Amino acid sequence: MLEVKNLKKSFGSRVILDDVNVTVKDREILSIVGPSGAGKTTLLRCIAGLETADSGEFLIDGVAFDPAASDTSESVIGVVFQDFNLFPHLTVFENIMLAPTMVLKNTKSEAQDEAKTLLNNLGLDDKGELYPHQLSGGQKQRVALARALAMHPKILCYDEPTSALDPNLRREVEKLILKLKQDGMTQLVVTHDMEFAKMIADDILEVNYLDNSNQK
Amino acid sequence: MSLNYISEILPSLFQGAGLTLQLFFWTLIGSLPLGLLVSLGLNSKIKPIKWILDIYVWLMRGTPLLLQLIFVFYGLPLIGVVFERYDAAIFAFILNYGAYFAEIFRGGLQSIDKGQYEGAKVLRLSYFQTIRKVVIPQVFRIVLPSVGNEVINLVKDSSLVYVIGLGDLLRAGNIATSRDVSLVPLLLVAVIYLVMIAVLTYILRKVEKRYSYK
Ligand SMILES: Nc1ncnc2c1ncn2[C@@H]1O[C@H](COP(=O)(O)OP(=O)(O)O)[C@@H](O)[C@H]1O
Ligand SMILES: [Mg+2]
Numbered sequence: 001m002l003e004v005k006n007l008k009k010s011f012g013s014r015v016i017l018d019d020v021n022v023t024v025k026d027r028e029i030l031s032i033v034g035p036s037g038a039g040k041t042t043l044l045r046c047i048a049g050l051e052t053a054d055s056g057e058f059l060i061d062g063v064a065f066d067p068a069a070s071d072t073s074e075s076v077i078g079v080v081f082q083d084f085n086l087f088p089h090l091t092v093f094e095n096i097m098l099a100p101t102m103v104l105k106n107t108k109s110e111a112q113d114e115a116k117t118l119l120n121n122l123g124l125d126d127k128g129e130l131y132p133h134q135l136s137g138g139q140k141q142r143v144a145l146a147r148a149l150a151m152h153p154k155i156l157c158y159d160e161p162t163s164a165l166d167p168n169l170r171r172e173v174e175k176l177i178l179k180l181k182q183d184g185m186t187q188l189v190v191t192h193d194m195e196f197a198k199m200i201a202d203d204i205l206e207v208n209y210l211d212n213s214n215q216k
Numbered sequence: 217m218s219l220n221y222i223s224e225i226l227p228s229l230f231q232g233a234g235l236t237l238q239l240f241f242w243t244l245i246g247s248l249p250l251g252l253l254v255s256l257g258l259n260s261k262i263k264p265i266k267w268i269l270d271i272y273v274w275l276m277r278g279t280p281l282l283l284q285l286i287f288v289f290y291g292l293p294l295i296g297v298v299f300e301r302y303d304a305a306i307f308a309f310i311l312n313y314g315a316y317f318a319e320i321f322r323g324g325l326q327s328i329d330k331g332q333y334e335g336a337k338v339l340r341l342s343y344f345q346t347i348r349k350v351v352i353p354q355v356f357r358i359v360l361p362s363v364g365n366e367v368i369n370l371v372k373d374s375s376l377v378y379v380i381g382l383g384d385l386l387r388a389g390n391i392a393t394s395r396d397v398s399l400v401p402l403l404l405v406a407v408i409y410l411v412m413i414a415v416l417t418y419i420l421r422k423v424e425k426r427y428s429y430k
Contacts, residue, residue: 048338075340085335089353089429098349099339131429151339 001026002047002076002155002186007056009039009046016042020056022188022205024155029177029187031201033194038207040190041082044159047188048079060154078153082160084144086132092119093128096147104151111150118146122176138169142176156180157188162196174199225392225401232388233408239305239374239384244367246310251317256347258322269318276315282376284308289380305377313370320362324355357427364420371412385409 004022008015016039024030032040045051047058049067058065060076067077087095096118097111106114119128122142132140141161148156161177162170177187177200191197197204257269276284289304299307328351336346375386389405392398 050334050337077338079338081331081335083331085329085331087332087335087350087354089357099341102345102349103340133429147339 001059001061002188003057003059003062004047005057005059007043007046008054009042009051009056010054017046017053020207022047024186024188025202026186027181027184028202029181029189029200030203030205031189031191031197032205032207033191033197034207035209036192038209040192040207041159043207044079044157044188044190048077048157075151075153076155078148078151078156080141080144080148080156080158080161083164084132084140086140086144086147088132091129091131092124092135092143092146095132095143096150099147100150114150115146118149122146137165138172141165141173145176155186155188157190159190160192161189162191162193170196221396221398221400222404225396225404228388228392229385229401229404229408232383232385233412235383236371236374236385237412239309239377239382240370242306243309243313243370243374246306247313247317248363250310250314251321252352254314254318255321255325258318259325273315273318276312277319281308281312281373282379284312285376285380301377301380301382304380305382309370309374313366316366317363320359320366321355323362324359325351327358328354357429360420360424360427364417364424367420368413368416371409371416 002022002024004020007017007020007022009017020043022030022032022043032043034040042051046053046056047067049069052068058067065076087098090098093112093115096115097108100106100111100114101108115128119125122145124139124142124146127135127139127143132143135143141164145156158177161173165173174196177189180187189197189200194204254269254273257265258273260266285305285308288299288308289301292299292304332350332354333346336350341349375384377384378387378390385405385408389401392401
């Protein structure tokens with residue numbers, strides 16, 4: 001279970017997150033929904049350690065952790081970015097195997113076996129040797145997902161998983177997320193799409209503009 | 217143009233070309249890593265480091281390489297810093313080319329999307345792992361054409377060492393021309409430069425092809 005307590009974050013004098021509390025229960029899906037500019041990405045980035053919160057507590061299974069610490073032995077948060085951030089100079093296999101070999105010090109063959117299994121499960125069996133630019137948006141997203149899963153995170157976070165995709169792929173993403181839930185994954189999905197959130201989430205957290213100047 | 221005469225002067229020209237190639241080789245060995253380090257420093261958040269490196273790049277790119285060579289070999293001894301001719305040449309070339317490479321690498325580094333660093337960070341790669349495995353390979357591909365241009369310039373620039381009395385290819389040809397009152401040595405010098413640059417161009421193209429993924 002992931003708990004975020006009293007999270008505060010400002011950029012300069014603009015308060016973006018003020019006393020936000022988030023709880024994601026094990027094997028459940030929490031969706032964070034709100035209009036564009038409400039601070040959803042910022043919230044996710046704080047949880048992922050890409051922004052430093054001004055104050056607040058992060059707990060995983062009741063134990064405090066520092067999202068920005070890179071020296072912990074376990075992966076807590078996995079992220080599927082809005083535009084995926086795949087490494088363009090590496091093949092799909094290499095994208096997935098990089099962190100397990102470099103960080104977890106798995107052998108190449110262990111990492112490759114696992115990458116193959118992940119790709120099979122995601123319906124990308126024959127894509128391992130391709131480069132990201134040879135993939136469609138939906139395929140890239142699944143590679144990004146495989147890459148995150150290869151690090152065995154406790155929580156998987158998505159930023160706007162439907163936004164970079166064709167509208168008719170929305171159902172595919174929905175199925176994917178629900179399948180991972182069946183496999184026991186705990187997931188946090190940030191989206192501005194309430195309809196989508198209702199289809200996948202066990203729980204929905206709505207965020208809104210804090211500062212009226214955010215509204216354009 | 218007798219073949220006899222050509223084969224007579226070729227050894228001295230090749231000797232000169234040997235020195236040119238040595239200079240070329242050592243300059244690259246020194247200036248590419250120097251350029252990489254400086255470019256990382258230029259992107260650094262520590263301001264004093266950035267200022268010092270900015271001044272270094274500004275000086276090296278803002279003054280002629282010829283002046284830098286003369287300064288190192290004839291100027292520095294006046295304040296007690298004495299270099300052998302050859303060392304002076306290599307020292308000046310490494311400093312000069314290091315600055316040009318730093319500028320090229322800085323541009324390459326800046327073109328790497330922030331998302332690449334973030335992608336690596338959430339996968340828990342360390343800073344150095346990220347630089348080595350994610351950033352440098354991409355920068356390498358981006359800068360390859362510009363680095364290639366500089367590498368070819370370097371072959372030609374190396375002829376400047378003649379001003380400090382080093383026996384490179386150009387000097388060898390020049391000596392033979394004035395001794396024998398013949399144009400042939402200079403023509404041969406031109407041919408040798410053309411061949412060296414053709415070979416380099418070919419190699420650079422191969423490397424570019426090998427490392428392109430698009
Ligand atoms: N690095 C930053 N510096 C300054 N302001 C930022 C930064 N990142 C985001 N913001 C601002 O914070 C607000 C919330 O942004 P974001 O978290 O991206 O919203 P959402 O994902 O809900 O659309 C926006 O007004 C945005 O301009
Ligand atoms: Mg957003």
